[in-house]
Amino acid sequence: MDGFLDLLSLPAVQRSAIGLLIAAVGLPIVGVFIIGLDIIAVRFAMMHVALLGIAVGLLAGLDPMLCGLAACALAGAGVAPLARRPTGLPGAMGLLMTFAIAAALLVLSVSGVNATGAFELLWGSILATREIDLIVLGALTVVVHVLFWRWRRQLALLLFDRELALCSGVAAGPLLLALLVVVAVAIGASIRLTGALLVDALTVLPALGARNLGRSLRSIVLWAVVLGVVGNTAGFAVALLIDQPPGPVLVLVAGTLTLLTYLIPEGARDAIDPGRRTDRGGDPVAAGQRVWQH
Amino acid sequence: MTAAITFTTVTCRYGRHTAVDAVDLDVAAGEHVALTGANGSGKTTLLRAALGLHPTAAGTVTVGGESARSGVEWARRRRDVAWVPQRLAPGRFPLLVDELLDSGGHPDAARAAARQLDVGGLGRRPLHTLSGGQLQRVFLARALGAVTAGARALFADEPTAALDFDGQEQVATLLAKLPVTVVVVSHDRAMTRACDRVAEMAAGKLRVI
Numbered sequence A: 001m002d003g004f005l006d007l008l009s010l011p012a013v014q015r016s017a018i019g020l021l022i023a024a025v026g027l028p029i030v031g032v033f034i035i036g037l038d039i040i041a042v043r044f045a046m047m048h049v050a051l052l053g054i055a056v057g058l059l060a061g062l063d064p065m066l067c068g069l070a071a072c073a074l075a076g077a078g079v080a081p082l083a084r085r086p087t088g089l090p091g092a093m094g095l096l097m098t099f100a101i102a103a104a105l106l107v108l109s110v111s112g113v114n115a116t117g118a119f120e121l122l123w124g125s126i127l128a129t130r131e132i133d134l135i136v137l138g139a140l141t142v143v144v145h146v147l148f149w150r151w152r153r154q155l156a157l158l159l160f161d162r163e164l165a166l167c168s169g170v171a172a173g174p175l176l177l178a179l180l181v182v183v184a185v186a187i188g189a190s191i192r193l194t195g196a197l198l199v200d201a202l203t204v205l206p207a208l209g210a211r212n213l214g215r216s217l218r219s220i221v222l223w224a225v226v227l228g229v230v231g232n233t234a235g236f237a238v239a240l241l242i243d244q245p246p247g248p249v250l251v252l253v254a255g256t257l258t259l260l261t262y263l264i265p266e267g268a269r270d271a272i273d274p275g276r277r278t279d280r281g282g283d284p285v286a287a288g289q290r291v292w293q294h
Numbered sequence B: 001m002t003a004a005i006t007f008t009t010v011t012c013r014y015g016r017h018t019a020v021d022a023v024d025l026d027v028a029a030g031e032h033v034a035l036t037g038a039n040g041s042g043k044t045t046l047l048r049a050a051l052g053l054h055p056t057a058a059g060t061v062t063v064g065g066e067s068a069r070s071g072v073e074w075a076r077r078r079r080d081v082a083w084v085p086q087r088l089a090p091g092r093f094p095l096l097v098d099e100l101l102d103s104g105g106h107p108d109a110a111r112a113a114a115r116q117l118d119v120g121g122l123g124r125r126p127l128h129t130l131s132g133g134q135l136q137r138v139f140l141a142r143a144l145g146a147v148t149a150g151a152r153a154l155f156a157d158e159p160t161a162a163l164d165f166d167g168q169e170q171v172a173t174l175l176a177k178l179p180v181t182v183v184v185v186s187h188d189r190a191m192t193r194a195c196d197r198v199a200e201m202a203a204g205k206l207r208v209i
């Protein structure tokens, strides 16, 4: 226990803890978008797209990380038109991954840059969090929350049925484009900030668990953030306690939490739904009481 | 406000299969037309094409004299024409009944219509937990909300297919009273009787009875 407290008093560990907390508040929403769009392959795709961008950056003498993120943004925007077909996106992500690996290897080979060196630029670690990383994570979290809370009605319709969204006045095309670009850049940046393995614990794992708990997009997002914060705080504490690398420990803890959500019976979801509001419609008894009160 | 709808040689294809074949149809402002015809004769495709949900290989559809080409024009078209789909392609996330009702553009009217259609107490339920008939009633309520919000026409694709007999009568009466142009795909007698005119599709072609 003393060792734990000693570790926590280190500025580097404190920075990691803060970084993780910020990420755990924002990135689970990205995970919800990923599950909603059915693009789990996006993590692998963006890893290699970012690598391609870094390779191009190194070749052209530009900032490699900026080029990596720009490549992610472009790739996200590039696959948006494929979302018109119901099965377009998941396939596109797989294809993108393969294309990006091949292109990255080719560019690295042509430029004579060492592939491992390029990968190291991409591959961060939560234990090496710098102040600038905290700022980037904070900005990402703000962008994701604004995107969700500002357009949550439209997003709920879009992620339910694109045609219903179109018939409800939702600008489905631009919204989807924004969604894909934000997801792509967030994934690219988080690989750099937290390491590729941790990205899953921060995005898809909480979102998968939240889908088992929530009954609407809003409650799924709230649950995802709760699971993200709880899972990552607990995972980080466990990693410090047993003095093991946080990446794998965090994923195991977050994964266990997600698994537990599968044990909750369907019928019990009503009682625990944070999106539940008793003030409008819904329960006929409550509605009757309201009439009676007036 | 209500609008005339004109279909001019509308043709739609799925690959090589011509699902809608040079259909001409004039619906006067405020007129109620029932569209019948065998399964697979192209009724759904025709209506979806008019909403820009399926591309037309040839021909045009105008609503209130306006055709649609650009994204903005299609968005306007979808505001102008309330839509009750035959079936959904639901995504991975649940949608609440209230969220669906609100999406028509007039939450209060849609909720009032939902109460009238006996689905007023389902607001907080996810759509996938409703029965087929309940889902259809909710979609109708949403469309009635859209009409209150300013839609000048209603396309309803077999809106009573999953309803009980009382429900079929109830919806037929409700639609008959609607002060907008209505095109309703239906095989149900109560509904066709309540319309001004019946048009029948067969293998992609249309004939007016």
Ligand SMILES: Nc1ncnc2c1ncn2[C@@H]1O[C@H](COP(=O)(O)OP(=O)(O)OP(=O)(O)O)[C@@H](O)[C@H]1O
Binding pocket: B014, B017, B019, B037, B038, B039, B040, B041, B042, B043, B044, B045, B046, B086
């Ligand atoms: N996505 C699709 N791909 C290929 N063919 C399709 C598709 N959708 C419909 N079709 C075909 O187009 C034709 C017209 O279909 P449509 O759904 O318009 O018929 P419908 O008149 O509405 O039939 P129903 O009464 O069964 O609803 C049918 O032959 C159908 O098999």
Ligand SMILES: [Mg+2]
Binding pocket: B043, B044, B045, B086, B157
């Ligand atoms: Mg049909």
